[in-house]
Amino acid sequence: MSGDxxxxxxxxxxxxxxxxxxxxxxxxxxxxxLIAFKRRNDLLNPVMFFLIVVSLFPLGVSPDPMELTRISAxxxxxxxxxxxMLSLDNLYRADYEDGSLEQLLLSxxxxxxxxxxxxxxxxxxxxxxxxxxxxxxxxxxxxxxxAYTTMVLTLLIGTPVLSLFGSIGVALTVGLGSRGLILxxxxxxxxxxxxxxxxxxxxxxxxxxxxASHFALLGAILAxxxxxxxxxxxxxxxxxxx
Amino acid sequence: MxxxxxxxxxxxxxxxxxAQPLLQARQLFCERDExxxxxxxxxxxxxxxxxxxxxxxxxxxxxxLRILCGLNDHFEGDILWRGEPAxxxxxxxxxxxxxxxxxxxxxxxxxxRENLRWSAxxxxxxxxxRIEAALARVGLRAYEDIPCRNLSAGQTQRVALARxxxxxxILWVLDEPFTTLDVQGVKDLELLLAEHVAAGGSVLLxxxxxxxxxxxxxxxxxxxxxxxx
Numbered sequence: 001m002s003g004d005x006x007x008x009x010x011x012x013x014x015x016x017x018x019x020x021x022x023x024x025x026x027x028x029x030x031x032x033x034l035i036a037f038k039r040r041n042d043l044l045n046p047v048m049f050f051l052i053v054v055s056l057f058p059l060g061v062s063p064d065p066m067e068l069t070r071i072s073a074x075x076x077x078x079x080x081x082x083x084x085m086l087s088l089d090n091l092y093r094a095d096y097e098d099g100s101l102e103q104l105l106l107s108x109x110x111x112x113x114x115x116x117x118x119x120x121x122x123x124x125x126x127x128x129x130x131x132x133x134x135x136x137x138x139x140x141x142x143x144x145x146x147a148y149t150t151m152v153l154t155l156l157i158g159t160p161v162l163s164l165f166g167s168i169g170v171a172l173t174v175g176l177g178s179r180g181l182i183l184x185x186x187x188x189x190x191x192x193x194x195x196x197x198x199x200x201x202x203x204x205x206x207x208x209x210x211x212a213s214h215f216a217l218l219g220a221i222l223a224x225x226x227x228x229x230x231x232x233x234x235x236x237x238x239x240x241x242x
Numbered sequence: 243m244x245x246x247x248x249x250x251x252x253x254x255x256x257x258x259x260x261a262q263p264l265l266q267a268r269q270l271f272c273e274r275d276e277x278x279x280x281x282x283x284x285x286x287x288x289x290x291x292x293x294x295x296x297x298x299x300x301x302x303x304x305x306x307l308r309i310l311c312g313l314n315d316h317f318e319g320d321i322l323w324r325g326e327p328a329x330x331x332x333x334x335x336x337x338x339x340x341x342x343x344x345x346x347x348x349x350x351x352x353x354x355r356e357n358l359r360w361s362a363x364x365x366x367x368x369x370x371x372r373i374e375a376a377l378a379r380v381g382l383r384a385y386e387d388i389p390c391r392n393l394s395a396g397q398t399q400r401v402a403l404a405r406x407x408x409x410x411x412i413l414w415v416l417d418e419p420f421t422t423l424d425v426q427g428v429k430d431l432e433l434l435l436a437e438h439v440a441a442g443g444s445v446l447l448x449x450x451x452x453x454x455x456x457x458x459x460x461x462x463x464x465x466x467x468x469x470x471x
Binding site for chain 2: 020023024026027028031034035038039094095097098099100102103104105106107108109114241242
């Protein structure tokens with residue numbers, strides 16, 4: 001059989017290969033979204049958490065608009081980071097426990113794309129709703145109108161990075177019995193640069209500071225995360241099932 | 243239906259392939275928790291052969307299967323696929339391999355149909371008729387759209403085994419496939435294994451169950467190996 005494959009090892013075979021990789025990518029993305037939709041909690045938890053944390057600040061700090069404007073960018077960004085981390089564990093945990101992860105690793109398709117599909121699904125479930133909801137919460141925190149676009153854009157670039165880097169941490173710890181804080185210890189150092197740049201961009205725009213460098217840095221981090229992190233996650237998963 | 247399909251997939255192995263073992267292990271050594279599970283383990287598996295890995299609990303049967311699939315790399319030695327190191331042709335090797343482990347790989351929230359659709363897509367997608375036919379053959383007709391968490395352990399195992407019917411893999415690696423199956427399920431699976439072997443496929447499996455299949459059964463006893471070494 002392999003002899004046949006090798007003899008017709010032409011562009012036709014390669015085309016067929018990339019089609020089946022694409023099919024496996026789509027099937028994995030669809031499967032993870034389907035699981036999330038069937039388990040409503042997965043879908044609601046990150047958004048509810050984001051909403052609750054942000055709405056506690058006016059109560060806990062001060063309802064004073066001046067005060068809230070000052071901290072609004074940071075509060076939205078920190079809450080988005082925590083909401084993303086809260087849902088990270090779902091990424092590989094169930095698959096590890098029911099054996100689906102082994103099936104994923106034994107697919108002849110490149111693991112990079114399968115992991116990427118799972119990360120994109122995680123972002124669509126936990127990141128995108130936060131991005132969509134953020135203007136509402138920013139309004140609650142008296143964020144100045146000129147900063148809205150920047151906030152949504154930085155979150156749009158930043159939250160995928162949180163999912164991608166977070167995936168490495170989960171992949172490394174999925175085999176451990178008691179993970180506790182290890183996940184946070186691994187993931188937070190990777191994600192803090194995004195938090196710092198993202199929050200700073202939103203604060204800076206209020207003072208009229210030019211933002212090109214902030215977006216360049218965020219974009220660079222996203223590009224790096226897209227290329228490197230599924231590879232790192234894939235390697236970590238191989239170690240975890242060992 | 244399956245027999246026809248498998249015949250068409252693996253038909254008429256050329257003489258060179260027939261003479262060459264499909265899967266070959268050379269001088270495998272595995273140590274776990276400072277205990278040697280096996281050392282200097284050699285075996286060959288040919289197309290159209292069924293091999294049962296035997297051994298007492300903890301003798302390393304599961305470790306051996308996972309090593310052969312590439313899920314476990316705590317070992318020394320060589321694994322050859324059609325005469326070439328499996329690690330150098332991972333993609334071809336995995337495309338020819340189907341592994342069903344202790345954990346069935348069945349998601350509890352999804353239905354059998356959705357589970358199989360994904361499993362198939364990881365290798366080569368199949369249409370829904372094939373999936374329905376496979377589920378019907380393992381005795382899950384009318385359960386296609388019930389979430390797997392509502393199925394019994396035996397039925398969940400049947401969902402995993404339905405993968406054998408939609409797969410085009412020539413090598414099946416099965417870790418304790420008979421556990422939780424009822425009497426009829428055991429018979430069905432034995433028939434399925436015999437069909438696969440008759441069609442030129444190979445099976446490597448662990449079980450404590452006394453196999454009664456129409457084909458010849460090769461045996462690899464890890465306990466004896468340890469005594470000899």
